[in-house]
Structures are given as C-alpha cells and as structure tokens.
Amino acid sequence: MSDTVLYEVREHIAFITLNRPDVHNAQNPELLAALDDCWTRAAQDDDVKVILLQANGRNFSAGHDLAVPEDRKSDPFSNFDYKERGVAGQYLWEHAHYFEYSRRWRNNPKPSIAAVQGACIAAGLMLCWPCDLIVAADNAWFSDPTLMMGIAGVEYHGHTWELGPRKAKQMLFTSDRLGAQEAHSLGMVNEVVPLDELQDFALQLAQKVAEKDLFSLVMAKRVVNQTTDIMGQPAALQAGFDLHEMGHAQCLARSGGKTAVLTRDVAELRKKNTQS
Numbered sequence: 001m002s003d004t005v006l007y008e009v010r011e012h013i014a015f016i017t018l019n020r021p022d023v024h025n026a027q028n029p030e031l032l033a034a035l036d037d038c039w040t041r042a043a044q045d046d047d048v049k050v051i052l053l054q055a056n057g058r059n060f061s062a063g064h065d066l067a068v069p070e071d072r073k074s075d076p077f078s079n080f081d082y083k084e085r086g087v088a089g090q091y092l093w094e095h096a097h098y099f100e101y102s103r104r105w106r107n108n109p110k111p112s113i114a115a116v117q118g119a120c121i122a123a124g125l126m127l128c129w130p131c132d133l134i135v136a137a138d139n140a141w142f143s144d145p146t147l148m149m150g151i152a153g154v155e156y157h158g159h160t161w162e163l164g165p166r167k168a169k170q171m172l173f174t175s176d177r178l179g180a181q182e183a184h185s186l187g188m189v190n191e192v193v194p195l196d197e198l199q200d201f202a203l204q205l206a207q208k209v210a211e212k213d214l215f216s217l218v219m220a221k222r223v224v225n226q227t228t229d230i231m232g233q234p235a236a237l238q239a240g241f242d243l244h245e246m247g248h249a250q251c252l253a254r255s256g257g258k259t260a261v262l263t264r265d266v267a268e269l270r271k272k273n274t275q276s
C-alpha cells in the first residue's frame with residue numbers, strides 16, 4: 001500500500017492518517033485511491049467499529065494537488081486529454097473519483113470521525129464532510145475558494161447541508177475562511193479543542209463509540225443518513241456535481257483549453273494560506 005495514507009487498527013478503531021505533510025496533504029490520485037482502499041478495508045474488517053480519519057503535519061488538507069503530472073499536459077485541473085474526449089472525459093473522471101469517493105465514504109456503514117487541524121481547503125472538505133463526526137483543533141479553518149477558478153464549489157456540494165443556505169452562499173461568494181468556532185456554532189463541527197489536545201480528544205471520542213455494539217452503531221448511522229436521504233440529499237449532491245462540471249465546461253469554452261480559469265493566483269494564495 002502507498003505510504004501517502006497510513007492505516008492501522010487498534011482497540012476496534014481504524015486509524016486512517018493522511019501522510020503527505022510536506023505538501024499539506026494535497027490530494028493526488030494516488031493518495032485518493034489509497035484513502036478509498038482504507039475506508040473499504042475498515043468496512044470489511046469485522047474487528048473495526050469506528051474509523052478515525054486524521055492528518056499528519058500542520059494542515060489537514062490543502063485540497064487537490066495542483067502540481068501538474070506529465071499525463072495532464074498543462075492543465076492541473078484536467079484529468080484527461082480534453083481534445084480527445086471533450087467535457088465528457090472530465091465529467092466521468094471526476095464523477096468516478098472525487099464525487100463517488102466522497103459519497104462512498106459518507107455511505108460507509110461504520111461510524112467515522114475526522115480530526116482536523118490547520119487548513120482544510122476546497123477538496124479538503126470532501127474528506128471531512130463525509131465523516132459522521134468532526135473534531136476541530138482551535139486553529140482549524142475551512143474554505144472553498146473554487147469560485148476564484150470559475151467553478152461554483154467543489155465536486156461534493158456539502159455546503160448547504162453542513163452550513164445552511166445563507167452561510168453556504170457566503171462561503172462560496174466570498175471565498176472567505178470559516179474558523180473552527182464558527183463552524184462549530186453552525187453545527188458543521190461537533191467539538192473544538194486546543195490543537196495539542198486534538199489527537200487525544202479524537203481518540204477518546206472514538207473509544208467511547210467503540211464501546212458500543214457494532215450493529216447498533218451501524219443502525220444508528222443509517223437512521224440519520226436515511227433521513228437526509230429522504231430529504232433529497234443524494235439527488236441534491238448529484239445536481240451539485242453536475243453544476244460543478246458546468247463550471248469546468250464554461251471555463252473550457254471561454255478559455256480555449258483550460259478546465260478552470262484562475263481569477264487570482266490560487267497557487268500563490270494556497271501557499272500563503274498553508275503558511276499562516
């Protein structure tokens with residue numbers, strides 16, 4: 001298994017640890033595939049009762065890796081050769097990977113907890129939002145600046161569900177950061193703890209969950225998830241993804257070859273964000 005994500009089971013807890021601290025846990029396809037494998041492994045292991053997702057380094061995740069791999073030509077946002085496949089290639093790739101990964105993690109039968117410190121930017125949200133509980137360090141902050149790239153939010157539209165319509169719009173319109181305390185007051189985050197207590201607190205929470213009967217936990221998760229399913233969450237998420245792809249298509253049409261158009265130097269902004 002790739003060392004971009006670490007996996008360990010202790011005391012009925014599956015510890016999944018993002019392990020690219022040198023690049024602020026930026027998500028490349030290798031990391032995402034490894035992460036998805038870990039979630040599946042935890043689901044299939046009868047000994048695991050709860051999943052604890054955490055991150056090595058100062059920041060939880062800086063989002064998708066904007067470094068340009070050789071097979072992506074010059075467009076870091078495109079995962080295919082658009083000249084060959086048009087918009088369909090981008091749509092299908094992002095659906096199978098970004099969108100379905102997050103949905104699959106959300107639908108994992110076992111309870112999950114995310115422990116978040118520092119920056120959680122754009123696709124970083126697609127790692128913690130699918131978790132059932134989120135514990136944030138007091139230095140954690142959350143943002144989705146994808147409007148600055150010509151796109152109406154990340155592939156997984158958790159915003160409205162997590163923050164309510166008004167704050168979701170504010171997050172998207174302004175690209176501003178949402179601090180841990182405000183995220184807590186909106187119900188997006190369960191608990192805020194001092195940074196140096198994050199790991200212990202998340203562990204104790206996981207231990208408390210792991211004391212329970214697994215079948216009861218699975219049913220408890222299911223009753224809440226089914227409620228939001230009945231409220232229309234799956235269809236809304238799919239619609240949100242389609243609008244995200246509309247943004248890529250618009251950029252492609254207007255720019256003559258880029259699936260995202262930077263209205264600011266996002267790479268520079270990210271550098272600044274992950275340093276502060």
Ligand code: ZN
Nearest residue numbers: 094155244248
């Ligand atoms: Zn996209």
